[in-house]
Amino acid sequence: MEKNVINKNHPIPMYIQVADWIRENIQSKVWKKDKQLAAEEELAKQLEISRGTLKKAISLLINEGLLIQIHGKGTFVADKKISYPFAQEFISFAESMQRQQMDFTTYVIEKSLVHPPEKIRERLSLSPEDDVLFLKRVRSIEGEPVILLENYINYRLCPGISQVDFTKNTLFSEMEKRSGHKIKSGIRQFEAHALPYEQSVWLNLPQGSPVLFLDQLTFFEGHIPLETSSVWLRSDKYTVTSVLHRD
């Protein structure tokens, strides 16, 4: 039976638990491409949840591109190749890699508490006396650098974060841990840039190469900005793919 999959008591909403369980079945290849899931009513009964809750879980996975539903036919495991749903759900590079069970390494180029430039202060709604943690990292897959990140983090909201070893810990998880709040949303703007010299050194690419550039702003619940960053992505190595839907 599938019923012991979820815990009816508080910690995590049931629809998230159900989505996690389905995602795991897909990623571990227990459920293969094109497998038809049990009908919603049936599956809900097995899991001892209501159909509405199950539908909410399924819709998350449709959004991630892991499932497709066809009216009158059923729910199926999608034929998903490598996909980096960076543009779809607010997940970090680290989370995206982890979900795909890919290994990456992080090298910290710079980590320092600084007084922020005017532009950063505005974006993060900082008071004049607020400091920010400036973080500059390169991430590599199989020894090849693919992504360069420059983050500015509101230090008041994440006290002690300057002590973290970012070769071992991810920024998102540390920001949530230090602040005691959940990251809720973000804005990402995608542009194509010619790689500046300063960045080209770290990405092991010729200056002027076309790269994906992301401008990011991250919020806690309550629309409180806590982090802003510039990201340079080698789009020859790491493409951003989105599975999108119409309503």
Added chain:
Amino acid sequence: MEKNVINKNHPIPMYIQVADWIRENIQSKVWKKDKQLAAEEELAKQLEISRGTLKKAISLLINEGLLIQIHGKGTFVADKKISYPFAQEFISFAESMQRQQMDFTTYVIEKSLVHPPEKIRERLSLSPEDDVLFLKRVRSIEGEPVILLENYINYRLCPGISQVDFTKNTLFSEMEKRSGHKIKSGIRQFEAHALPYEQSVWLNLPQGSPVLFLDQLTFFEGHIPLETSSVWLRSDKYTVTSVLHRD
């Protein structure tokens, strides 16, 4: 009263009608930035719908970046600048522009029925005898070209589409009209490219300029592929912005 906003009978699902109504209030500036909406229970009562239906409408608009919700506080009109939710919802360039009440013009460079290259045939799951419509267009805003599109459309699914005047009609609406089916989903892959010479002429940019490149595949319901395209975007003129959420 707000109740005449929606039609309880069939044509369009109520949650879409409600979302359209809210979107219009926001875009026409009747509801301004930071305006707090009536509480869900109250608003549902006014619209004579259930709270669940209202929540579904609201979640669409949160996804579009038009509303934000804060637990315990309320629902608010987001502070939205120009945003092109290209990476979030499967809407076409034309629809994106129309929603923002921006004018654009379309110039058709080429429109021809052709026998598709092998790669296109595979992507669209075509039989050897199937033809495709090849369409090459430039779109300009205020006289400035910003986007170049090359589309391959399964002609069997959209009979007669070769007759359409694409300076006046949009591809998505024509594909839906000719086929009698609704476009349901798509996959977009974002890359940064150095602008090839052939494309540079149409975008009025130097060859080699960094541009956003999109590789797109479009599906009807039932996961039937009907169109695939390559799109070059001037990211200095037209940036792709996504408002993203975590669950």
Added chain:
DNA sequence: GAGTGGTCTAGACCACTAG
């Protein structure tokens, strides 16, 4: 016609925010 997902309801209780 049998089986599927799509929409909608009317309610319940919980968790968070604010004064």
Added chain:
DNA sequence: TAGTGGTCTAGACCACTCT
């Protein structure tokens, strides 16, 4: 404490697909 959104339920009826 009052007011808000977040989650969950148990059911109903409709629309679509396939045989």
